[in-house]
Amino acid sequence: MLTLDEEAGLLRDAATGRRFDVVRRVWEPGRPAPGSPVTEITAATWVQRRSGHRVRQPVGVIGPRETGAAQLAAAETVGRGLAAIGLTVVCGGRQGVMEAVCRGVAAGGGVSIGLLPEADASLANGFVTIPLATGIGEARNALVARSSFCLVAIGDSYGTLSEVALGLQFGKPVIGLEGAARVAGVHHLANADAAIAAVARLVLALPVGEPEVLGATVQPT
DSSP states (O other): OEEEETTTTEEEETTTOOEEETTTTEEEOOOOOOOEEEOHHHHHHHHHHTSSOOOOSOEEEEOOSSOOHHHHHHHHHHHHHHHHHTOOEEEOOSSTHHHHHHHHHHHTTOOEEEEESSSOGGGSOTTOSEEEEOOOGGGHHHHHHHHOSSEEEESOOHHHHHHHHHHHHTTOOEEEESSOOOOTTEEEOSSHHHHHHHHHHHHTTOOOSSOEETTEEOOOO
């Protein structure tokens, strides 16, 4: 369990007393101290919105243009949840999963960056906050993977698989949902809420493990 003393700016592990250094994003030895119990999502939201030392890199959300209703719903939920925490989202800027996640980000009052393969920014979906027309074609997949703090893959396609592979090659944590590629190193989780909780853990420099969602443990698939 985590505790937060917001006035003192101290986030601790209640069991061990370890203190989270929000500047260096590491857990340091410490002693148990008073604080209000918080979920990991609440703690990550404090880091992003009120600690003064937020994770500035965006979270990459990747997935195909041609996909099904389950993937679209998951992408929209993920986008809304990441925006609520205070995280920026980067994606490929087009339709399908990319449009759905941007729709969720917009609904959550957040910011999305769309790295378009074309040189025409007007081709971005209507929910992208910042469309960047790279003009480099599918090579933009490497930019999505490289620029991301971590990646959430929803569904699968050749393009999505390339981004997953590049993310893993670059040492980025990759979370998989709704039929994402079964590749070694991808953390496959049961649903969008579990993915949001997993990203919150990464913000807190904790392993993805079995993320906490509103006090409950969600088992990875």
